[in-house]
Amino acid sequence: MRIKRKNQSRQCSLPDEKVDLTLLDELLKKYSGKQGSMISLLQGTQEIYHYVPVSAIKKIAKEANLSESDIFGVITFYSQFRLNPVGKYIIKVCHGTACHVQNAPDITNALMIELNVEDGKTTDDRLFTLESVSCLGCCGLAPVITVNEDVYGKLKRADIHKIIQQYKSLEEKQNG
């Protein structure tokens, strides 16, 4: 039996933004000829662009002699890799066991309401990305969130508004 695909011209639905691919050259040189370096290459790529752009996958596949589908398989397997651009501030809400029993779901909920964004998504103004992560490893501070490098611990729902406002007003100041 032949299975006919519904949409034969199925295109990749991922955003393909124009990025400066020459930034990858140094990384590709560093790992050139090294066995088993696909994950390191992708981590390096994500460090540059904060996500893995489709055009970068194509370039890495060509230059490091890997298949595009293998790279895509690795990206989608590991939770660290993102295929979509992210906001300026990445908010990670810890959902480790310690945080969970100390009401981490409430914190995510409060952030979703405060930012008006779904979990795992980026706000329309590209300022905040909200993510749930499995354990940040500082259970003594539960419940914990991180905003880029800043850590906020022992949170209550009421603290969320203040924290977000702090970044919003910082942005307003920077933009004059």
Place this chain on the structure above:
Amino acid sequence: MEFRTHIMVCAGTACVSCGSFNVKKVLEEEIKKRGLDKEILVVATGCQGFCAQGPIVVVQPDDIFYQLLTPEDVPFLVEEHFLKGRPVKKMMYTPPGEKTEIPTMSEIGFFNKQRLIALRNKGLIDAEQIDDYIGRNGYNALIKVLTEMTQDDVIKSIKDSGLRGRGGGGFPTGLKWEICKNSKGDLKYIICNADEGDPGAYMDRSIIESDPHSVIEGMLIGAIAIGAHEGVVYIRTEYPLAIKRLETAIEQAREYGLLGKDILGKGFDFDLRIKQGAGAFVCGEETALLASIEGKRGMPNKRPPFPAESGLWGKPTNINNVETWANIPWIILNGADRFASIGTEKSKGTKVFSLVGKINNTGLVEVPMGITLKEIIFDIGGGVPNGKKFKAVQMGGPSGGCIPAELGDTIIDYDSVNATGAIMGSGGMVVMDETTCMVDVAKYFLNFTQAESCGKCTFCRIGTKRMLEILQRICEGKGEEEDIEKLQELAAQIKDSSLCGLGQTAPNPVLTTLKYFRHEYEAHIRDKKCPAKSCKTLLTFEINDKCIGCGACARVCPTKAITGEKKKKHLIDQAKCIKCGACFDICKFSSIDKN
């Protein structure tokens, strides 16, 4: 230069998050300002373990323990303690429910019941200085192995010590080494598994942050014993501080000729590199970890062949967990007998636990095997906060189970813990009180394993999803009478038909909560009630007569469901209420009932 006093500032992740580097900076400034910088040295150490009280500062040699410091406290502290010689009482630790402060670290219950082997150097050395480690007998075990012992001597010593794998499996370490040594092949690998994925556990991170050289030395000794010349530390990328300290330590060890070619002039070569994981829980499984190091999707493979015969790139490979490696130098230096004298008949030595959840003294503890759960939770952990009742402790993360309060006399020992249905695991110990819903906890872990299942085995991939759906239904009050039976049937099938440890143990949280807390499942299903008042959809929020009409609840309500005139009793519109609980949190007059 001799210093009369050392001020040890904890620089573990938890204390750093609370601002310990700011405290350190102000300490240094204040000490310099008063001209004491020739007498007093400020040192940044690894994690001290008492994470609940951070930032922590310990003054040596007097052993004075200060906690919850802020930069504003520092000028007064320096003036009083270091200039006038009067330790400051109000910055010392007071146990919950007591009135008098405890001045020294060794008198605090949290510390004095512990027995330190893997964490022997915690808080005593600067993790970024190899000389500090050497000053505490560091690398002496390596010298002993290189000069006095044969490969078989080392393996015999580890076998005699009775050390079992601390990553959770509990396989005898000496035996593992022997199998790998006897495998044919000129090229062998040594791997340190630092992919600590269990939510609620951070032992390995703390060991690397506070004493990275103990892991490197352990790996060196293992490499000599099995004849490996290359090693890899596979570490979670979520641990930036641990990675940085390990990189520094490897660099320093190379400079000192402890890594690289011809180590200590004895003709042995060994080098170490770091490989960062990319966030997949299943990579803690040995064969999946190897696939990940090779740059592939981290999916497990069938065993045999075991990694000891065919591991990384098809070569014999020995994998041990961070804590196991950190124990090795101590055993070589102090003798297998001394290690074996600690603990129970089948579980020797100590175990590090991260004690978290609903507990007063959150932190990292190392205890001798054979201690009871109650001793850990009440004597060391200081019990459950806010006068709540201790209900259960979860051990072993998503592969483990919940041990109820009635079994608090269970001793820490691989076999005794297994008998309860939980597992020793890597050392996560999450304490739960009466407000924790056990069905919700089971749902939480299933949600985790379901998301982390690599998808290779059908029963693990689909079975865990179906179990999760049933649990979600139960928590929403849509459970049916036969759900419990269905859960048990699925659990048995998933355990039987999964290739790796993840699937084989994924149903454990459900099975143990069903075993000990079946009545909670039944309350959700039959009465549509959550006895712990935790499952939101089964609750209603109502305002009682204590309400004074301050309006605080109305202001925080995200859906504007609360209305009422000022100074009069308010009302919640149940149709609009999303049961977020914001009103309950903010009300100062306990006038919101949740039922």
